[in-house]
Structures are given as C-alpha cells and as structure tokens.
Amino acid sequence: MRAVVCEDWCDYDDLTIGEAPVPDLVPGGVRIRIEYAGVSFATTLVVAGKYQRKPPLPFVPGTEVAGTVLECGDGVTRCKPGDRVLAVVDWGGYAEQMVAREANVHVVPDGLPLDAAVALCISYPTSFGGLCWRANLAEGETVLVHGAAGGVGLAAVEIAQAVGARVIAVANGDEKQAILRDRGVEHVIATDGFRENVESITGGDGLDVVYDPVGGPVSRPSISCLRPGGRLVTIGYAAGEIPSIGFNVLLVKNVSVMGFNWGEYVGWSPVDRRDRYADEVAEMMQTLFGWWRDGKIRPTVHASFDLADFRDAMREVRGRKAIGRVVLTP
Amino acid sequence: MRAVRCAGWDGIAGLCVDDVPVPAIRPGCVRIGIRYAGVAFANILMVESKYQRRPDLPFVPGTDVSGEVLEVASDVDGIAPGDRVCAFVDSGGWAEQVVHPVETVYPVGDGLPMDAASTLPSSYATALCSLTWRGGLSAGQTLLVLGAGGGVGLAAVDVANALGARVIAVASTSEKRDVALAHGADAVIEPKDFRPRVRSLTDGRGVNVVFDPIGGDMFHDALRCLDIGGRLLTIGYAAGDIPQIGVNLLLLKNIGVMGFSWGTYMGWGPDHGREVFAPRVRPQIARLVRMWRDGKIAPRIHKAYPLERIADAAAEITGRRNIGRVVVHP
Numbered sequence: 257m258r259a260v261v262c263e264d265w266c267d268y269d270d271l272t273i274g275e276a277p278v279p280d281l282v283p284g285g286v287r288i289r290i291e292y293a294g295v296s297f298a299t300t301l302v303v304a305g306k307y308q309r310k311p312p313l314p315f316v317p318g319t320e321v322a323g324t325v326l327e328c329g330d331g332v333t334r335c336k337p338g339d340r341v342l343a344v345v346d347w348g349g350y351a352e353q354m355v356a357r358e359a360n361v362h363v364v365p366d367g368l369p370l371d372a373a374v375a376l377c378i379s380y381p382t383s384f385g386g387l388c389w390r391a392n393l394a395e396g397e398t399v400l401v402h403g404a405a406g407g408v409g410l411a412a413v414e415i416a417q418a419v420g421a422r423v424i425a426v427a428n429g430d431e432k433q434a435i436l437r438d439r440g441v442e443h444v445i446a447t448d449g450f451r452e453n454v455e456s457i458t459g460g461d462g463l464d465v466v467y468d469p470v471g472g473p474v475s476r477p478s479i480s481c482l483r484p485g486g487r488l489v490t491i492g493y494a495a496g497e498i499p500s501i502g503f504n505v506l507l508v509k510n511v512s513v514m515g516f517n518w519g520e521y522v523g524w525s526p527v528d529r530r531d532r533y534a535d536e537v538a539e540m541m542q543t544l545f546g547w548w549r550d551g552k553i554r555p556t557v558h559a560s561f562d563l564a565d566f567r568d569a570m571r572e573v574r575g576r577k578a579i580g581r582v583v584l585t586p
Numbered sequence: 587m588r589a590v591r592c593a594g595w596d597g598i599a600g601l602c603v604d605d606v607p608v609p610a611i612r613p614g615c616v617r618i619g620i621r622y623a624g625v626a627f628a629n630i631l632m633v634e635s636k637y638q639r640r641p642d643l644p645f646v647p648g649t650d651v652s653g654e655v656l657e658v659a660s661d662v663d664g665i666a667p668g669d670r671v672c673a674f675v676d677s678g679g680w681a682e683q684v685v686h687p688v689e690t691v692y693p694v695g696d697g698l699p700m701d702a703a704s705t706l707p708s709s710y711a712t713a714l715c716s717l718t719w720r721g722g723l724s725a726g727q728t729l730l731v732l733g734a735g736g737g738v739g740l741a742a743v744d745v746a747n748a749l750g751a752r753v754i755a756v757a758s759t760s761e762k763r764d765v766a767l768a769h770g771a772d773a774v775i776e777p778k779d780f781r782p783r784v785r786s787l788t789d790g791r792g793v794n795v796v797f798d799p800i801g802g803d804m805f806h807d808a809l810r811c812l813d814i815g816g817r818l819l820t821i822g823y824a825a826g827d828i829p830q831i832g833v834n835l836l837l838l839k840n841i842g843v844m845g846f847s848w849g850t851y852m853g854w855g856p857d858h859g860r861e862v863f864a865p866r867v868r869p870q871i872a873r874l875v876r877m878w879r880d881g882k883i884a885p886r887i888h889k890a891y892p893l894e895r896i897a898d899a900a901a902e903i904t905g906r907r908n909i910g911r912v913v914v915h916p
Binding site for chain 2: 308389390392460462471475483484485487490491492493498499500501502503504505506507508509510511512513514515516517520521529533
C-alpha cells in the first residue's frame with residue numbers, strides 16, 4: 257500500500273512516500289481503509305524523535321484518521337465492516353490502510369462528512385475533556401478561552417457554548433476576532449489588557465473557568481481573574497514558556513489548576529490505559545456527535561491534499577490563517 | 587475579662603494574658619461566653635505576622651470557639667441567650683467572651699461536648715468543605731491524607747471515612763497512626779517512602795484525592811500518587827516551604843492542584859463578605875453536627891489548656907506532638 261514512512265528520526269520534509277506492507281489484522285484490531293488523515297504540527301516533533309512518545313522505527317506517521325472499516329479482528333464489538341469511523345491512533349495514519357485498536361475507533365453518525373470527522377479525533381476531545389471532565393464547566397458559568405481562534409481553542413468555544421456557559425474569547429487580530437464573532441461569541445477580546453477587560457465584562461465577579469492552551473505569560477494573570485472555586489485548565493504551551501505556580505496563590509485565592517492530556521486516554525502514555533477508559537471515551541464521542549447533529553459544534557475542513565503532497569499540507573498547517581483542519585487523502 | 591493579647595508581631599512568646607474590657611454588643615452580633623477555643627498552626631502564623639490576614643494591633647487571637655450565647659443584638663433573629671453554639675470569629679477567641687457577627691455563629695443543640703464543638707467551624711469544616719466542594723470526593727474513591735495526626739489531617743480522615751471514601755493516612759508516629767486507624771483510616775503508612783506504599787495499596791492506580799496540610803517536600807511524591815483525574819488539595823504549609831510546580835506536570839499526569847482557604851468562606855477574602863457565603867456554609871456545619879449525632883465522626887481533643895498556658899498549647903503544635911485538636915479554655 258501507499259504510505260509515508262519514517263525510516264529514522266528526521267525533519268518532516270525529509271520523510272518519503274513509498275510502498276509499505278499492509279499491516280496484519282490482530283485480535284481486538286480494526287482494519288480501516290483511510291479516506292482522510294489529519295495533519296497536525298505535533299507530527300513534525302514525532303518524526304524528529306522530539307515528542308514524549310517515540311514510535312518504533314520504521315513507522316508510518318499520522319495519528320488522526322477517518323475512513324471505512326474493512327475487517328475486524330477477534331473480539332471486536334464496537335464496529336463492523338462497512339462502518340464509517342474515525343480513529344485516534346498511535347501512528348500509521350499517512351497510509352491507505354491501517355489497523356487500529358478497537359478502543360480508538362468510533363462509528364461516526366450518518367451525514368457527518370469523514371473529512372470533518374478528522375477534527376473530532378483530537379481537538380474536540382481535548383477541549384471536551386479539559387472543560388467537562390476536568391473543570392466540570394456548568395451552564396451559566398463564565399469561561400475565558402485563550403487562543404480561541406486556534407484548533408482546540410475554537411473547539412473549546414463551541415463546547416462551552418453547547419454546555420450553556422458564557423464565553424469570553426481571547427484572540428488577536430481583526431481576522432481571528434471576526435471568526436469568533438461570526439460564531440456568536442459575544443465577548444471577544446485581545447490578549448493585551450485581557451485582565452482589565454475580564455474585570456469589566458464580569459462586573460468584578462471574576463471567572464469560573466479559564467481554558468489555557470497558550471501558557472507562558474497569560475497563565476498567571478489568568479489565575480488572578482478566577483473567582484473563589486474557579487479553575488484554570490492547562491492544555492498546552494503555545495507561547496513556548498511553561499508557567500510555574502506557587503501553591504499558596506491557589507490556596508489564598510481558593511482556586512485550582514488542572515491539566516488535561518487527551519493522549520493518556522487513547523493509549524499514548526507510558527502505561528497504556530486506553531482499554532480502561534474506552535467506555536468513558538465512547539460516551540464523550542456520543543455527546544460530541546449529538547452536539548454535531550444539533551448544530552452546536554461545527555468541525556470544519558480548511559484544505560485537503562493528496563498523500564503525496566504531505567509536505568505542502570504541513571506548510572499549510574504552519575502558515576494557515578483560516579480555521580479548520582488540513583487533511584490528506586491517501 | 588481575661589484574654590490573651592497580641593501587642594506586637596513577636597509570636598507566641600510575645601503573648602500575655604491580661605484583663606481587657608468585655609467587648610460591647612454591636613448590631614448584627616451575638617456575645618458568646620467561650621468554653622473552648624482552638625489553637626491551630628494558622629493562629630501561630632498570625633501572631634508572627636506570617637499569615638495572609640493581619641489584624642490591627644493589639645488584638646486577641648483565636649478564631650474558632652464553642653460556648654453559650656450570652657447576649658443577642660436586637661436586630662438578630664433565630665438565636666437566643668443560652669443557645670449552645672460554635673463559631674468562627676475574626677479574632678478574639680482566646681478570651682472569656684467574644685462578640686461577633688451572627689453569620690458565622692452556629693447552634694449545635696444538646697449533647698455535643700463543647701470541646702468537640704469547637705473543632706466544627708475550623709478543622710472539621712475545612713475538611714468537609716475542601717473534600718466535597720473542591721476535591722469532589724465521593725463514596726468509593728480513595729483519599730490520601732498527609733499529616734493525618736494533626737488537627738485538620740485527623741479531621742480529614744474522620745470526615746472522609748464518614749463520606750464512604752477509602753482513606754490512606756500518612757502520619758509520623760505509630761501513636762498517630764493508631765489514632766488515624768481508630769478514626770476510620772483503612773491503611774496507615776509512615777512518611778518515609780510513602781509513594782510506593784500508596785502504589786501497592788491502590789493496585790498501581792494511585793489515589794483520587796490527596797489532602798495536604800503540610801506542603802514542603804512531601805507534595806512532590808504526593809502529586810505522583812494521583813490517579814488520572816486526581817486532585818491534590820493544598821490546605822496549608824506546616825512544613826514551612828511553599829511548593830512551586832511547573833504546570834506541565836499537571837498536564838502530563840492529567841491531575842489538578844486545588845487551593846482551599848477556609849478563611850475566604852468566613853469572609854476573609856478581598857471580594858466577598860461572610861454574608862455571601864453563609865447560606866452555603868451553615869448547612870455544612872449542620873451536616874457535621876448530624877454526622878456527630880449519627881456516630882460517624884468523633885473529633886479528638888489532644889489536650890485542653892487554661893488560657894495562661896497558651897505557650898504550652900502552641901508548643902504541642904509546633905513540636906508536632908498533638909494528635910487531633912489542641913484547645914484552650916478560659
């Protein structure tokens with residue numbers, strides 16, 4: 257089969273496309289004919305050997321796929337041949353076929369385009385887990401979303417709206433701010449001066465939840481914006497700097513900082529716990545699918561590239577200003 | 587009346603017992619004839635000017651009391667002279683009488699011994715509200731209590747057991763560990779190398795919640811005792827050092843650190859007065875009284891000292907000899 261192969265740790269652009277053996281079906285495995293594979297920046301780190309998780313060489317990169325089930329291994333009950341599915345996988349996505357573990361495979365509802373379904377592999381579950389599992393965001397609460405025009409940020413905005421929370425979105429630049437207003441966000445503010453703006457928007461009451469995929473200089477001032485009982489969810493460090501927090505600040509302000517790492521739920525941690533969380537994850541996916549049916553979340557595709565153009569696809573990811581996912585078609 | 591006075595920030599050694607005027611009743615207040623007053627680490631920090639709250643000098647320390655209502659301001663309803671109460675007061679507890687706004691005065695009814703009653707608005711309320719409001723501890727979950735022999739630590743063991751949680755208690759002496767067992771701990775361990783012990787006691791999964799009134803070195807290991815989704819409650823820093831962490835550890839391990847400061851709910855925060863929190867707090871004190879009546883909790887008094895021996899009382903705490911609560915009586 258056609259596949260992008262990583263023979264040794266390298267720059268993303270030094271990967272090659274070629275023939276790879278079709279992977280064997282294993283018990284508990286699901287063979288998927290891949291129709292779309294998501295392209296995300298993290299893959300450049302994985303192939304360079306700089307990610308916390310290193311696949312065994314050689315391997316096919318790519319962690320988000322959508323396609324059709326071709327066959328199921330012994331013991332598989334969550335899907336059957338012919339099902340349209342998405343899967344968040346360890347690696348193997350940049351290929352015509354792959355064998356995923358059953359716990360990672362979710363049957364997508366009729367009508368949800370498979371290219372859009374790719375966004376439901378990582379961005380939406382990350383934001384759902386951070387806001388709903390970790391922070392217990394409730395209807396009527398006020399949530400500040402940093403990096404709100406980015407992939408997980410926009411997913412967080414939609415999920416918070418679906419929960420019934422009041423959203424304050426932080427994004428910089430007219431274009432990004434317009435995207436958020438277009439999505440019905442009432443309060444869209446810039447990073448500069450966000451504390452003062454939050455203060456006036458909340459009438460001094462402060463925030464219940466902060467969703468923080470940015471880190472660095474925004475985390476600590478965000479903690480100051482929390483009201484007693486408030487929670488900051490740390491999702492990533494797009495600003496490059498990892499903030500350090502003194503526990504006494506949390507104590508005096510009666511607030512919490514919690515981390516959410518979706519990878520641990522899908523088998524990417526040193527201890528593989530994907531089977532332990534399979535039911536919870538399946539339930540989350542059903543909630544997301546339900547919100548999609550109700551028009552509350554809008555996973556979108558920005559651009560589609562042929563598998564052979566995987567380098568152009570990554571350039572688009574790095575440089576893109578528009579929202580939505582970049583996908584490959586094998 | 588006799589009272590302990592703090593005239594400078596010289597710590598316990600600088601305190602003296604003096605005759606001071608009986609405080610006058612004020613609108614919205616009740617006068618309490620004090621039977622017992624708690625002596626806690628926070629009180630000691632306060633007279634050293636090391637606490638987040640700094641009363642004006644001179645003042646009478648002591649924040650949690652039990653006794654009888656002597657007088658009620660004309661604008662106060664629902665409480666009458668002769669009522670047995672416990673109360674959390676801004677200051678003035680280490681004295682024969684105190685006058686305080688009624689919002690943090692709680693009737694306890696008959697039967698509950700007065701020394702035990704003095705623990706309810708402080709250590710027991712801290713334990714109950716931090717574990718349930720902040721930590722989300724529920725029946726069947728596992729709690730690790732650090733400093734389980736101390737006043738608030740033992741209260742956490744007792745309350746968590748009453749809530750149906752499984753409790754692992756860490757305490758420094760065999761006597762403290764015996765008392766923790768008697769208050770419902772399911773397992774007790776020494777501070778040395780507690781992490782592998784917790785691992786094996788939880789089949790490698792870790793605990794759902796850590797109750798940490800200690801800070802210092804232990805919290806590093808305590809954080810690593812948490813299961814996915816686990817929460818560490820930071821309650822105080824008896825060890826002296828205030829922990830700092832890079833928040834990426836919270837992300838990688840899928841855990842949270844939650845601050846809890848009881849003072850906020852007693853009206854000590856910058857933003858909200860005690861009347862804002864009173865409707866939430868009052869039912870919790872009533873719940874603790876019910877728990878005692880049902881035999882589910884048994885506050886332990888380490889030792890009761892006369893006011894004149896406040897230095898000896900405090901030395902039990904700074905010397906970590908107390909098992910349960912130290913109290914003074916006027």
